[in-house]
Amino acid sequence: MNGLVEGLSRHGERLAVATRTEQLSYLDLAARVAAVATQLAGVRRLVLLETHNDLHTLVHYLGALAAGHVVLPMPAGRPYPEIIATYAPDVVIDGDGIREIRSAAPGSARPLHPDLVLLLSTSGSTGSPKLVRLSAHNVLANARAIAEYLELRDTDRAATTLPMSYCYGLSVIHSHLLVGAGLILTDTSVVDDEFWELFRRHRGTSLAGVPYTFDLLDRVGFADMDLPDLRYLTQAGGRLAPERVRAYAELGERSGWRFFVMYGATEATARMAYLPSELARSRPDAIGRPIPGGSFRIDPVEGWDDGSGELVYQGPNVMMGYAQDRADLARGSALTELRTGDIARRGADGLYEVIGRASRFVKMYGLRIDLQQLEAQLRGRGVTAMCTGDGDRIAVAYSGAPGESEVSRAAADVAGLPPAAVTAVRVAALPRTASNKPDYQAVRELARRKPAPTERADLRGVFAEALHLDPRDVTGDRSFVDLGGNSLSYVALSVRLERALGHLPPDWHRRPIADLESTAQPTRRRxxxxxxxxxxxxxxxxxxxxxxxxxxxxxxVWGGAHVLLGVAGYNFGRFCLTPLPRRDRIRHLRSTIAWIAVPSILWIALMLALTDEYHPTNLVLLQKILGPDGSMTAGRLWFVEALVWILVALAVVFWWPVADRAERRRPFLVAMAFLALGMALRYDVLGLGLGYQAMFTVLTFWFFAAGWAAAKASAGWQHALVTAVLAIGLYGYFDQTYRTVLVFAGLTLLIWLPAIRCPAGVSMLAGWLAEASLFTYLTHYQVYALFDGHPLPGVLASLVVGILLTKAVSLLRNRVSRDEQTADAATASR
Structure with missing residues (x-):
């Protein structure tokens, strides 16, 4: 694309790209692009680019275009042997840099049409070698049209919520670079705190999403977020239900941003139609009107009512044509219009509405899945099948030997979908209509009647058992956090999941169960x-x-309880202050408090009845504050007392909508503010004048706050800041130097090292001990006393009793849960 570097340079010092660690002006970006273009100088070649939403990918993408090459973006981390075999790229660019497969010397080039600049996959990740050929004219025309109807400004800043290998994701990049707007490059998901911290820090103005993105936004409480710079949301990549379109349009009207529903295809370089934001509430079922420069017509189709027919698009963004092999890359433009395969009608208001399909494609998770190609791929694996779309999943009927779980995973792998998006049903004979045509409606009905596949039940059963839930409530779209998980259940579940999955993703607690299912690794010798x-x-x-x-x-060796308090703060930041609606946050906080307070009060009540070792003020977890100070138990339960009342106080704080919004907007800043409060209490800057025992409890809050801040730290400087505050706070806090070193070492590991590798047996034992830490803490005073004069057996017995008691309580809770399910089933059957 001639003049690309000059075009970028014209925007001068305006912000072009922001990442977690860097900010580049347009002049900076142009210089980097020019450097890559120089590296790639030579004869025109086909460049395969493995994509991430990062600066490396963007610079090499633009650099390859600036050097005059044809770029084929592909998602990183997935094999594409058919693409390699069919097109034999001359250059591959991945995370390791530029690898030349063929010489750049004159005379070594293979023909590439002079208009061709970009090749994109048409069918997600089905492995099909069929590609869309796009010209520079296609790309620029579509970018200009999008910039026009969205009224893009050079002050806009869009977050990369979609992959760069996907036409929708690329269209966001093209349109914003065209007008001199900014890009916030990130591979993090909208369910991650880091995404929203980055979005707010760089004053993001727009988000683009496929229907699945909006499912995630609903889950993280998007409606309650404070996003002062947000100007608009866009949606494409599949149909969003009209009621959800209307809901987002109304939310936008209340919150001061606009919501655009868009319609398009890779074959149209991305966009063909858009629904103006002011019509989204009144016409949520429509795809809208053609983009600037484009037009529609409706061709009659047999079997459809008058006025309905196949939607045909014309415009300068219509592709040059398809490519099936390397020779096709030398061909010129073969199309003047695009037959969409959608059945549509035009309303009296001039808006178009899609009402059906004339071809065998479905859109899911932002991917356009060719069902015919999917069937062909399964045949290549020895499975004769019929595949059809059924709402938000693919239904597969097949005959033959493989098990249903095997076929379901194979189809999901071919389509690039999570296994939860595919339902496979084995049949004696594939269903046919009376005229001997494939009966896809029968396939859908078979899939709807089939219960959840077995391979999902095991993983979801693990969640149900660990969280004491009815398995019917543990659906693939919910995560550990959604299901009400907290720091206590987290330990048990993490150990079991590591065994079930073969690995443990670092963000597993926020990922939908269906996503975790898709990451399961084959069983192998460990x-x-x-x-x-x-x-x-x-x-x-x-x-x-x-x-x-x-x-x-x-x-x-003292200091363990202070480390535990820091860990409690860390888990508070991860599990209680999640991107969920405020009511759900408070519900999770109440649950966490109950998990700690109820067992503690029950045990103290039992000991009050059987011994004279406790005082009534222990029963309300306030002995450190209410006294008596001289009691032998004044220090026994300080950790539980401090933790419970810290959580109660924070539940009150974040019940307040203003505090909730502030934490969502600046999670690390809010955590640091509470850490500053903790430091003020630690040095008694506020002059509270509390008694020694009460002041001792208040003093410990800063350990909890340090763990909380560690959980919210995402950048290196943030980790360093928390570490520095920790070092300052610990100086002079303890009388023993070893205690200071121990607590500092433990909490520094928490700040900088999220996970460690260890023998499987050690991991399992540590998991049992960590899961049982509360019951061990409560009961060990009574257990080790039974071994007077023999401390080692007393310690071992205390740990074993804590583990056994934890297991017993878990079994009891599961038994109660199963009894409730049985009672519900009996009631439903009457």
Missing amino acids: SWWASTMETSVALRAAAIVLIVGSHAELFE
């Missing part, structure tokens, strides 16, 4: 050093051992 354990789990296990051992006088 190496001795093969397990991943979260640092927070390891610290909980180590801390409870130190606490019990020191109290039983097996050794004297």
Whole structure:
């Protein structure tokens, strides 16, 4: 694309790109692009580019275009042997840099049409070698049209919520670079705190999403977020239900941003139609009107009513044509119009509405899936099948030997979808109509009657058992956080998931279960050093051992309880302050408080009845504040008391909508503000004048706040800042130097090292100890006392009792849950 570098340079010092660690002006971006173009100088070649939403990909994409090459973007991390075999790219650019496959010397070039600049996949990740050929004219025409109807400004800043290998994601990049607007490059999901921190920090003005993106936005409480710079949202990549279109349009009207529903295809370089934001509420069922420069007509189709027919698009963004092999890349433009395969009608108001399909494609998860190609791919794997779309999933009927789970995973793998998006049904004979045509309606009915596939039930059963839920409530679209998981259930579930999945994704607690199913690795022999354990789990296990051992006088190593308090703050930041609606946040906080307070109060009540070791003020977890100060139990339960009342206070704070919105907008800043409050209490800057015992409890809040800030830190400087505050706060806090070093080392690991590798046996034992830390803490005073004069057996017995009691309570909760399910089923059957 001649003049691309000059075009970028014309925007001068305006912000072009922002990432988590860098900001580039247009002049900076132009210089980097020019450097890559120089590296790639030579004869015109086909460049395969593995894409991430990062600066490396963007610069190399633009650099390859600036050097006059044809670019084929492909998603990183997935094999594409058919693409390689069919098109034999001359250059491959991936995370390792530029790899020349063929010489750039004159005379070595293979023909590429002079208008051709871009090749895009038409069918998601089905492995089809069929590509769309796009010219520079196509790309620029579509970018100009999008910029016009969205009224893009050079002050706009769009976040990259969609892959660069996808036409919708590329169209966001093209249109914004065209007008001198900014891009916020990130591969993080909208369910991640880091995404919203980055979006707010760089004053993001727009988000683009496919229907699945809006499912995620609903889950993270988008409606309650404070996004002062947001100007508009766009939606494409499949049909969004009219009621959801209307809901988002109304939300936009209340919140001061616009909502655009768009319609398009890769074959049209992205966009063909848009629904003006002012019509989204009144016409949520329409795709809208043609983009500037484009037009529609409706061709009659047999079997459809008058006025309805196939939607045909004309415009300068219509592709040059398809490519089936390398020779097609030398061909010129073969099309003047695009037959969409959609059945549509035009309303009296001039807006177009899609009412059906004339061809065998479906759009899911932002991918256009060729069902015929999917059937062909399955035949290549020895499976004769019929595939059809059924709402938000693909239904597959097949005959033959493979199991349903195997076919479901194979189809999902071919289509590039999570296994939860595919339902496979084995039949004796594929269903046919009376005229012997494939009966796809029968396939849909078979899939709807089929219960959830077995391979999903095991993983969802793990969630149901660990969280004591009815398995029917554990659906593929929900995550650990959605299901009400907290720091106590997190340990048990993380250990079981690591065994079930073969690995443990770092953000598993926020990922839908269906996504976790899609990451499951084949069962294989594990190496001795093969397990991943979260640092927070390891610290909980180590801390409870130190606490019990020191109290039983097996050794004297204090500081474990302070490490536990930091871990509690870390888990508070991860599980209680998630991007969920405010009511759900408060519900999770109440649940977490109950999981700690109820067992504590029940155990204290039992000990009050059987012994004279506790005081009534212990029963309300306030002995440190209410006294008596001289009681032998004044220090026994300080950790539980401090933690419960810290959580109660924070539940009150974040029940307040203003505080909730502030935390969503600036999670790290809010955490640091509370850490500053903790430091003020630690140095008694506020002069509260509390008694020694009460002041002791208040002093410990800063440990909790430090863990909270660690959970919200995403950039290196943020981790460094929390570490520095930790070092300052610990200086002079303890009398023993070793105690200071121990707590600093433990919490520094928490800040900088999220997970560690260890032997599988160690991971399992640590998981048991960490999961049982609360019950061990409550009961160990009574257990080790039974072994007077024999501290080692006392410590071991305390740990074993804590583990057994935790397992017993878990079994009891599961039994109660199953009884409730049985009662519900009996009631429903009457």
